[in-house]
Structure formats: C-alpha cells, structure tokens
Amino acid sequence: MSNGSPGPTPGxxxxxxxxxxxxxxxxxxxxxxLTHAQYSVVASLHGMQRAGGRPSQRQLADHTGLEALYVSKLARALEAAGLIERTRDPRDPRAVQLTLTEQGRAVTRQAIEVVQDLHQQLLEPLGGLDGSRTRAFTDELRTLLDAPLGPSVPNDQSTQETTP
Incomplete structure (x- = not known):
C-alpha cells in the first residue's frame, strides 16, 4: 500500500x-x-451563420453543450444588449431562431480574435494552437466528449449477483 496520496483524478x-x-x-x-457563456453563444452563432445556418435556441444549446433554458436566458440578455435578434421560426412557432445583429457581428469578431490570442497563450505549454501536442490533446478531448454517458447503475444489493 502506498503512503502517499494517489494524486488528483482526471475528472x-x-x-x-x-x-x-x-x-x-x-x-x-x-x-x-460579454461573459464566457455569452461568448460561447455568440461565437457559436457566428460560426453557424457563416456556414449558412439560422439556428434555433435548441440547436445552439445542443451545439454549445449548454442547457436550453440557460441559452434562452443568455439570448434574452444578448438581445437586450443589441447583439442578437430572436424571431419565431415560421416553420415551427414553438422554436426561436437567433441571428447576430450588425453590432453583434462586430463584437463577436473582436471577441473571437481576443479569445484566439488567449488560447494561443494557454496552449503554449503544448506548442501553441498549431502544435502536434495540442492536436493530440484536442483529439483526446473529442474522444471523451463523444463517448456516450451510460445509464446510472444503482449500487443496490438487489441488482448484484450472489453466489451460494
């Protein structure tokens, strides 16, 4: 048995x-x-719009990994700030589509540049944004993010096998 602590877990x-x-x-x-969460919304929306999309709040929530209710709250705040427009989807009146305003596009472009510079700095220990270690790290993160979460298994005696 080891005398030292096992160290921090990957989680x-x-x-x-x-x-x-x-x-x-x-x-x-x-x-x-902007806050980090608002940046995640406008930067994702910027990318989706550049690809020709006009995502709903739900699609943006799925893309960012944020809860739909939280994206809705963020979208209302960004709309109040004049950065996005929220409109009903003509094909589905329950869905709300999001678009960046002209001001929103300008702020988002600035924010993306600032965050890309920050990421270069944060990833410098791995060789920067274009480093091979960064690419490998990114691949590992994608593997973890793409792995499905299994159903919760209760730690219940009635579900465990017993031997005579």
Missing amino acids: FLVWRLANKWRVAVDRAVAPLG
Missing part, C-alpha cells in the same frame, strides 16, 4: 482546467461586455 484535473479557462475567457471578453 478533477478536467474540472480545474475548465474553470481556469472559463475565468481567463471571462476576463478577456469582459471589456467587450
């Missing part, structure tokens, strides 16, 4: 890294009037 390290990056992005985009 703990991912959580710490995610928090570190969220705080860094929050600080970087704050001068533009």
